[in-house]
Amino acid sequence: MTDRTVPADPQAAMMRLGCCYYPEHWPEAMWPQDAARMVAAGLSRVRIGEFAWSRIEPEPGRFDWGWLDRAIAVLGQAGLGVILGTPTATPPKWLVDRMPGMIALDEQGRPRRFGSRRHYCFSHAGYRAEAVRITRAVAERYGRHPAVIAWQTDNEYGCHDSVVSFSEAARAAFRRWLAARYGTVDALNRAWGNVFWSMEYRSFDEVELPNLTVTEANPAHWLAFRRFSSDQVVAFNRAQVEVLRSLSPGRDVMHNFMGFFTQFDHHDVAADIDVAGWDSYPLGFLDSFRFSAADRLAYARQGHPDIAAFHHDLYRGCHPDGRWWVIEQQPGPVNWSAHNPAPLPGMVRLWTLEAMAHGAELVSYFRWRQFPQAQEQNHAGLLRPDSSDAPGLGEARQAAADIAQIGPTGAPPRTVALVFAYDADWITTIQPQGRGFSALWAAFDCYTALRRLGLDVDIIPPGRSLDGYALCVLPCLPHIPDALAQQLARFTGQVVIGPRSGSRTAEFAIPEGLAPGVLRDVLPMRVTHVESLPPGLAHRGDGWAMTRWIDHAEGAMTPELVAEDGTVAVWRHGKYRYLATWPELALAAVLMRRAAIDAGLAVHDLPEGLRLHRAGSRTFAFNYANRPVEVPQSVEGNPVIGQRNLGPAEVCVFEASSI
Amino acid sequence: MTDRTVPADPQAAMMRLGCCYYPEHWPEAMWPQDAARMVAAGLSRVRIGEFAWSRIEPEPGRFDWGWLDRAIAVLGQAGLGVILGTPTATPPKWLVDRMPGMIALDEQGRPRRFGSRRHYCFSHAGYRAEAVRITRAVAERYGRHPAVIAWQTDNEYGCHDSVVSFSEAARAAFRRWLAARYGTVDALNRAWGNVFWSMEYRSFDEVELPNLTVTEANPAHWLAFRRFSSDQVVAFNRAQVEVLRSLSPGRDVMHNFMGFFTQFDHHDVAADIDVAGWDSYPLGFLDSFRFSAADRLAYARQGHPDIAAFHHDLYRGCHPDGRWWVIEQQPGPVNWSAHNPAPLPGMVRLWTLEAMAHGAELVSYFRWRQFPQAQEQNHAGLLRPDSSDAPGLGEARQAAADIAQIGPTGAPPRTVALVFAYDADWITTIQPQGRGFSALWAAFDCYTALRRLGLDVDIIPPGRSLDGYALCVLPCLPHIPDALAQQLARFTGQVVIGPRSGSRTAEFAIPEGLAPGVLRDVLPMRVTHVESLPPGLAHRGDGWAMTRWIDHAEGAMTPELVAEDGTVAVWRHGKYRYLATWPELALAAVLMRRAAIDAGLAVHDLPEGLRLHRAGSRTFAFNYANRPVEVPQSVEGNPVIGQRNLGPAEVCVFEASSI
Amino acid sequence: MTDRTVPADPQAAMMRLGCCYYPEHWPEAMWPQDAARMVAAGLSRVRIGEFAWSRIEPEPGRFDWGWLDRAIAVLGQAGLGVILGTPTATPPKWLVDRMPGMIALDEQGRPRRFGSRRHYCFSHAGYRAEAVRITRAVAERYGRHPAVIAWQTDNEYGCHDSVVSFSEAARAAFRRWLAARYGTVDALNRAWGNVFWSMEYRSFDEVELPNLTVTEANPAHWLAFRRFSSDQVVAFNRAQVEVLRSLSPGRDVMHNFMGFFTQFDHHDVAADIDVAGWDSYPLGFLDSFRFSAADRLAYARQGHPDIAAFHHDLYRGCHPDGRWWVIEQQPGPVNWSAHNPAPLPGMVRLWTLEAMAHGAELVSYFRWRQFPQAQEQNHAGLLRPDSSDAPGLGEARQAAADIAQIGPTGAPPRTVALVFAYDADWITTIQPQGRGFSALWAAFDCYTALRRLGLDVDIIPPGRSLDGYALCVLPCLPHIPDALAQQLARFTGQVVIGPRSGSRTAEFAIPEGLAPGVLRDVLPMRVTHVESLPPGLAHRGDGWAMTRWIDHAEGAMTPELVAEDGTVAVWRHGKYRYLATWPELALAAVLMRRAAIDAGLAVHDLPEGLRLHRAGSRTFAFNYANRPVEVPQSVEGNPVIGQRNLGPAEVCVFEASSI
Numbered sequence A, B, C: 001m002t003d004r005t006v007p008a009d010p011q012a013a014m015m016r017l018g019c020c021y022y023p024e025h026w027p028e029a030m031w032p033q034d035a036a037r038m039v040a041a042g043l044s045r046v047r048i049g050e051f052a053w054s055r056i057e058p059e060p061g062r063f064d065w066g067w068l069d070r071a072i073a074v075l076g077q078a079g080l081g082v083i084l085g086t087p088t089a090t091p092p093k094w095l096v097d098r099m100p101g102m103i104a105l106d107e108q109g110r111p112r113r114f115g116s117r118r119h120y121c122f123s124h125a126g127y128r129a130e131a132v133r134i135t136r137a138v139a140e141r142y143g144r145h146p147a148v149i150a151w152q153t154d155n156e157y158g159c160h161d162s163v164v165s166f167s168e169a170a171r172a173a174f175r176r177w178l179a180a181r182y183g184t185v186d187a188l189n190r191a192w193g194n195v196f197w198s199m200e201y202r203s204f205d206e207v208e209l210p211n212l213t214v215t216e217a218n219p220a221h222w223l224a225f226r227r228f229s230s231d232q233v234v235a236f237n238r239a240q241v242e243v244l245r246s247l248s249p250g251r252d253v254m255h256n257f258m259g260f261f262t263q264f265d266h267h268d269v270a271a272d273i274d275v276a277g278w279d280s281y282p283l284g285f286l287d288s289f290r291f292s293a294a295d296r297l298a299y300a301r302q303g304h305p306d307i308a309a310f311h312h313d314l315y316r317g318c319h320p321d322g323r324w325w326v327i328e329q330q331p332g333p334v335n336w337s338a339h340n341p342a343p344l345p346g347m348v349r350l351w352t353l354e355a356m357a358h359g360a361e362l363v364s365y366f367r368w369r370q371f372p373q374a375q376e377q378n379h380a381g382l383l384r385p386d387s388s389d390a391p392g393l394g395e396a397r398q399a400a401a402d403i404a405q406i407g408p409t410g411a412p413p414r415t416v417a418l419v420f421a422y423d424a425d426w427i428t429t430i431q432p433q434g435r436g437f438s439a440l441w442a443a444f445d446c447y448t449a450l451r452r453l454g455l456d457v458d459i460i461p462p463g464r465s466l467d468g469y470a471l472c473v474l475p476c477l478p479h480i481p482d483a484l485a486q487q488l489a490r491f492t493g494q495v496v497i498g499p500r501s502g503s504r505t506a507e508f509a510i511p512e513g514l515a516p517g518v519l520r521d522v523l524p525m526r527v528t529h530v531e532s533l534p535p536g537l538a539h540r541g542d543g544w545a546m547t548r549w550i551d552h553a554e555g556a557m558t559p560e561l562v563a564e565d566g567t568v569a570v571w572r573h574g575k576y577r578y579l580a581t582w583p584e585l586a587l588a589a590v591l592m593r594r595a596a597i598d599a600g601l602a603v604h605d606l607p608e609g610l611r612l613h614r615a616g617s618r619t620f621a622f623n624y625a626n627r628p629v630e631v632p633q634s635v636e637g638n639p640v641i642g643q644r645n646l647g648p649a650e651v652c653v654f655e656a657s658s659i
Helices: A028-040 A066-077 A093-098 A125-142 A168-182 A185-192 A219-247 A266-270 A282-288 A293-298 A307-318 A347-357 A391-406 A422-430 A439-452 A482-490 A517-521 A585-598 B028-040 B066-077 B093-098 B125-142 B168-182 B185-192 B219-247 B266-270 B282-288 B293-298 B307-318 B347-357 B391-406 B422-430 B439-452 B482-490 B517-521 B585-598 C028-040 C066-077 C093-098 C125-142 C168-182 C185-192 C219-247 C266-270 C282-288 C293-298 C307-318 C347-357 C391-406 C422-430 C439-452 C482-490 C517-521 C585-598
Strands: A016-020 A045-048 A081-085 A148-152 A252-257 A275-280 A324-329 A362-365 A416-419 A457-460 A471-474 A494-497 A525-532 A549-555 A558-562 A568-573 A576-579 A610-615 A618-623 A638-641 A651-655 B016-020 B045-048 B081-085 B148-152 B252-257 B275-280 B324-329 B362-365 B416-419 B457-460 B471-474 B494-497 B525-532 B549-555 B558-562 B568-573 B576-579 B610-615 B618-623 B638-641 B651-655 C016-020 C045-048 C081-085 C148-152 C252-257 C275-280 C324-329 C362-365 C416-419 C457-460 C471-474 C494-497 C525-532 C549-555 C558-562 C568-573 C576-579 C610-615 C618-623 C638-641 C651-655
Touching (some): A016 A391, A045 A362, A066 A081, A125 A219, A168 A185, A168 A219, A219 A422, A252 A266, A266 A307, A282 A307, A307 A324, A307 A347, A307 A439, A307 A457, A347 A362, A347 A391, A347 A610, A347 A618, A362 A391, A391 A638, A416 A439, A422 A439, A439 A457, A471 A585, A482 A517, A494 A585, A568 A585, B016 B391, B028 B066, B045 B066, B045 B362, B066 B125, B125 B219, B168 B185, B168 B219, B185 B219, B219 B266, B219 B422, B266 B307, B275 B307, B282 B293, B282 B307, B307 B439, B307 B457, B324 B347, B347 B362, B347 B391, B347 B618, B347 B651, B362 B391, B391 B638, B422 B439, B439 B585, B482 B517, B494 B585, B558 B585, B568 B585, B576 B585, C016 C391, C028 C066, C045 C066, C045 C362, C125 C219, C168 C219, C185 C219, C219 C252, C219 C266, C219 C422, C252 C324, C266 C307, C275 C307, C282 C293, C282 C307, C307 C324, C307 C347, C307 C439, C307 C457, C347 C362, C347 C610, C347 C618, C347 C651, C362 C391, C422 C439, C471 C585, C482 C517, C494 C585, C558 C585, C568 C585, C576 C585
Parallel strands (some): A252 A275, A275 A324, A324 A362, A416 A457, A471 A494, A494 A576, B016 B045, B016 B362, B045 B081, B081 B148, B148 B252, B252 B275, B416 B457, B416 B471, B471 B494, B494 B576, C016 C045, C016 C362, C081 C148, C252 C275, C275 C324, C324 C362, C416 C457, C416 C471, C471 C494
Antiparallel strands (some): A558 A568, A610 A618, A618 A651, A638 A651, B525 B549, B558 B568, B568 B576, B618 B651, B638 B651, C525 C549, C568 C576, C618 C651, C638 C651
């Protein structure tokens, strides 16, 4: 295994802590005390400003900089590095009233109106110009301010399903985008197979958005619209980045991504910024996403043990340089899920140290103090609304001490590469074929299987170098770029390829010669037909089951795992394995163990809820279970933090080279 | 315990029976026979007219009074007192076509069109003027008619979710209402915390209705809109009441409220009328509301044993004078729930006598004869469509005989006061924080726990005198008016206060010093944080469980009931108890029993399905179970109706002072 | 039992096979080879053209006939009879852009836009004229072409809920339709009981469509709208049929109906065409409709054993001449259900032979070759996208051989008549009274009970002759035409009448004298009241249960099957039986067995999953179970195909007269 180069930025050598702060929420007299308490707790970074447009520009063209000047001064003088947000996620009412067409329309054609946030359509040229204008104004004033060390563009692009819009602005922009992509409308008709139901267009101006059709629109139409919508986010972000680069040299530009969110191509946005940020809410995500009832109970106050880690590894791989921050870390109960329990004591520290183990440069808690009003009044902060310490503050303080004790860590090792692409999730959700099929969750389940074996995983996009990895996993990539197919053919490690991979062209067609299309050089077979299975219908093997999906194949590959009734679950051809069904956890465990062992990787039998991660010479162990577990003896090293027997929410850090 | 003064109106001394009748549905020749059969069955009141606008004014400005003159004459001559409804719940098509803006818009922006009923927006000034005009016309003609003894305004305000409207008329009225409430837009911005997401307004004309926002609007915005919407109902009703008062002196004005309905503040409407009416459909409510699968089966043909009683006690307390009627009593199967079984034989009589025990002046069956056409053709009446007796008629006749035998009853005793406020339910449904949390249902579950102990309960609004009560229960009142806090501090009985009480200011903010805010004088503690729990996650105690919600607190109170893992379910401070979780029935039973015993109240161990109520010197017992039960010997007295062993749907009335 | 006359058309004497083909999807060079392979596989019919408008008329008024001329020539020269579809289900974008009002609006008022298919409102006169214009153009060119042997009008009327439309065009047409039906608006008001909630109209121009009302609209209003909507489909179809009749003499005109679809009156459409076609997708229907979880698993790869047969018998009875085709037969997995498993090997052959047993003239597979693009890219064909054989092709070839071996069959016998009317399903779904109640599913459950006894069933409309039947079953016919009541009174066989029959007039009113209304001559009783029961509430008898519904009755009938608690499930009066509850399968089995025996019919004890059907002197047996079953010895005859022990998906044909 090859260690990565330690980043050149010395700040990144040791992970920093920070918080999100809203000086505009609090009397100015409280600011100095707040800043002093942050520093005393071990925080050195503070994010501000991202929702403050109505205070920065209370009337059109009239700016009120005084309060923000003073806030930055107070924070900077306390020794805090300021991460300044552009306020474009919350345009003020006067702007919406002047520019009503900037509002997005939802898929049902309803306006998505002012009154919360993200009330804009990414395709609206007028609003994009306004976003650039306010970004320029803020950057002109603070771009070279010594306390300002980084920028956040906007806030959580796409939150509340805000990537797609079915507005007039979006329709016009989509037509231009199509003209640029296809050149002629005949090319578009052919690419999409529009002959199918007389859907042929005579000009790009005949193309509509794919919503509100009588039955489903052409999946190729949807895929183009998803690509277009993603590109609009990229362009919107890039316009701000260009302003910031020119007016604020030397500062990092970051955006805060979300969890389990695939509505735009994060790899494309990440290519324009310096640091991939993300907002980590393990309990909210457990409750909001597709976890089993058993997991919801077992991990109600911890979060499923792979939620945070999956995203750490995803966003570390998202940026070409591997730089990433947790810019919003859940510090206690949140307000926005259907049920909002409190973390077990210790979890805030555990989540913080886990980010460290995965290579974060920064963990910043959301938020400093709980605001007693408005939408998130039930969202915890490090302080309660009355400024008393909330439990998260003590855990942050403890984490700061731990980090100091652990010292700078090396980068995570290169062991397993898991390849994920955003269009994979677009394709499978546009055309699940079996209800609920999603490439994102296929990736997550493969990731869980690998992590239960104690393996470290990098999640990378197609096209990233595979050098140094012992095992490469493609959980589900319907569209395989030619370059990736060639990489896989040259790759010397073990390869696991999951269902539906290679089953579609870039234009959402079944490839010539059938699936796996361009993968046929490494998978010498042909998928003759596919099945999706209703709940309860399964083909059972030795302790595992084929569920949800079957790729029936024929060709030169060898059956490796076969259900009792003869249905093939896993095919093998030398170092290449093909998983012809959903990565059900027991089946994925058998498969990944075989592949890892063939790859020369050491695997561990971890108790339920225990997870490991290496960083340089250290191995971190995290107990997500709600009962004590023991780190197996196969994990070598001496504890420098904690001990082998871990209570709930406890952490142990071993000093020794990882396996 | 203190008995209330028996109302001065001699009519109220003995409960009357009546029915709802639609002469416009039937040939005029049938009316005399109908009236005679009503009287023969023991009925003395008849409600008419509330849906008859298209017959009263078939063309704009052309009135047809003849049929109604004759109908009232026939009914009055038979000895029936007529309750006349204003027909404003069903404006005719010609009115809607002249005034299309009167239509409400739903939260999705869709018009709620003509074709059923309640197709108007409470904020539309033009329609309000029309409602006054038709009310005036009817009242001028019949206001002093000797047969007309009372009025009903409109019909079931809010039915079919018709309180809120998102129309232009509502938006304009809301802006005016806000201006009146807040004075300046800066005051509004501060009150709502609009700085949070740059939601600040520069004028009231910038404020939108809170629907169709990208994610949830500010809860303070919603609460203001709920208050505004409630006030519009109050104003709409008051406009009619003023006409009726001036043109029909000496007659009672009543409105018919519904069950489990909180969309407007019924206390406010009740303050303007003489009698709180309500429409009692125990089977429809069981099927339509959040009862458990077990209760749905056990009580499918009886209704849950607290449905009718809860509303009797709610609406008795709703009106300052305690005057209330059941104006629509389910007489058999209804048509409007998902499943519509028939009542067990005897239930119609049981429901009638239960209303008597709770102090009703009138029980009026809906409806005299089943109409074989239109929306409610499957809704039973006392007669079938062919004029033959339906089972309800015999039971009404039996009830009339029972009432005569029992004679005038005294008022219910003052024992337990349960405080309920409509804004409590608005706050908890605007911000459940844990899915399904509702102050209404917290109140219902506390009520059930009290009633299972055989206790009599008054449900009263904040501000009503607590004199004479031994126990006061606040199931869940997030917003506590200062006056109530002061009352509780002075109150000499036992007090039980439930979760989230005192957790919000009038403007939907967390109070300074945290919850329980103004209750901190009686509850010397501070709620440090709250949790909502997913289904299945529970902290178990001795036979009970903490579910759904936990208020974590610290301070000077003493843990009284503690779960096995140490989580405190009930805190105590002298006579004040705080329930820090959902009133799960087993837990609420333990808690209420302790509080009742401390209050010096006798409690009973009632078998499942048995309920008691006192009225003057009598104790009524009602068997809602679908198998026989025995009234425990702890209930003293001699049966004057029925016997101690009660079959399903049977009633026993004991003559003796209650415990 | 009386056999029907064998149709005069010699083509019908032996069932033919065919397929659906889209020459426009494939390079012209592939056509000859495709045609040759079809013929080699035993196919002799090919359906083409029904979605090809954009290729036939690529610009307004500019026709491109060349490709279609050549396609028909190639197919015809290969010996295939061409069934040509009118392309009106997929109007091209240029037409929609010229005529935006042709778009339907859904019940929520949203446009149902271009981008898939069926984007038109049946009431739009402009589009109807366009449909006639394109039909005329196609028929003028190919109406007398020797290869063209039949026509299909449009495609799957109503697919994607496209019968009803709430557009301006529909509103105007509805008003005209009402004026024609009722003559005066007073007549309409009386017929609907509009006095009920002041819903009276002063002119037809005041009548709105019944959507978007505050609560449910008058059920009579809905029923009129459903009738109107059905009539619009009939008129739309008739306009095309008239063109085809005049321009293409001697060719059959057919339309392809769907499964479990009742949104228009198929009997009315069938009266205008020569052959009732239908599209048979047993696996998709199992997954999409209301089958139990157990059935979904047991029959996941076979389809419930009555799905195909029910529709065969329904559409055979739909057309007065009994002519019917399966024009689209599922050949493998489909794409459009929530889960899409593959058929068990053998099922495609089984479905084909089952259609033969039920008297089909043609089974045509959808589709020849899987198209790798657009909406149905995952829908199997007889060929895969790469032109290799899919499993369906081999089974079609086998079926062709079987058919040749079996030879011409006689018609199905007249044994049991099951009467079904489309307005029955409209009435019960407009007013289920108990959630999920549907006359269609009552009919299906009765059908299943009959088929489990080994009986052959004809499904016929009210008014069709009952001569020759031994048993007549009316599962649920709320509205009974007088003529049917008279037929039943004269009928000499046994009669079973199901719940709610006779309970409504033609105008959705409870009949005078109560239910069963006009049936009171044969059912001397009166339904005093009805109940719908929540799930779990049941009245149990000897191995059976009364669920969902109870008609409580009194009168001169005799209780025949009585639940333990005394509730009557089945009443009897001579040869007439009345089922007073839902046809729960165990109860329906007891009832139908009694009725069949009384009718002199032999019944069989069939193992689960086995079904029989007679055709002339042959008895076909089909094993839908996923394990082997044996045909009982009570089924007489010698196997000419297969054997008595049937593996999954196997078929046995016995040569001998049926029982």
